[in-house]
Amino acid sequence: MDEYLIANAPASMFYIPDFITEAEEQHILQSIPVNKWITLSHRRLQAIPTRLSSTNTLLASPLPPWLVHPILDRFKDLAIFADAPHGVNHCLINEYLPGQGIMPHEDGAAYHPVVATVSLGSTVVLDVTQKASIQDADLDRNPDAQREQEQQQQQQQKQNTSSRILQEPRSLLLTTEPAYTTTLHGIASTREDLDLNPITVANWNLLPASTTQRIEANGGRNLRETRVSLTFRDVRKVSKLGGMVFGKGRA
């Protein structure tokens, strides 16, 4: 994995271009259930197998074949979730239209601190910023809304230390410790990412020449299209009840 380390981003984040093929990308996009979307004001999402309960517990159930093959197979080859207690047991699917984003946030203690994000459909810039450490302890005790507001303020204060990571379609972005707990990540609500170049983009040297040449020829700009992201994680708290009911709980 060392060759994929993003040297200019907070340790330890990795970027793998062309993690899946175009045919695999299309197959996954066509397999996403059309009737399970939850629409938020700035994006829509669905969780597979289900969303977490109010206590951040997952009713465990196997992921469907169109997520296992080839993505989870390749995670296994690279030992990405080798230290995760359950391996990957959850996938969050987010869809962003051009102009939509997600405010700076951290994924938090509900998950084992390894996140693998596969991007589909469009290129986008992810902003990664160091947390303001003074408020960290407070943030962990605050309810969501207040916490998001404080995180947004932090984001503004810490803009100087932010890293921009360009995520292409079919790429994999891997976030592990210490980046998982020391940074926030967000996507600006813009239709076009600007000022993209070797200085401003932390993973520029990991991008294929076709991508960097396209962006350079376009004056450092990238017009966004609809992007779907698959965020794979290990939810720490698992209830096996669902599996037992449907007879999958036993070996």
Ligand SMILES: O=C(O)CCC(=O)C(=O)O
């Ligand atoms: O869409 C992305 O790449 C980020 C999604 C994200 O941060 C999340 O769902 O927690």
Ligand SMILES: [Fe+2]
């Ligand atoms: Fe996140």
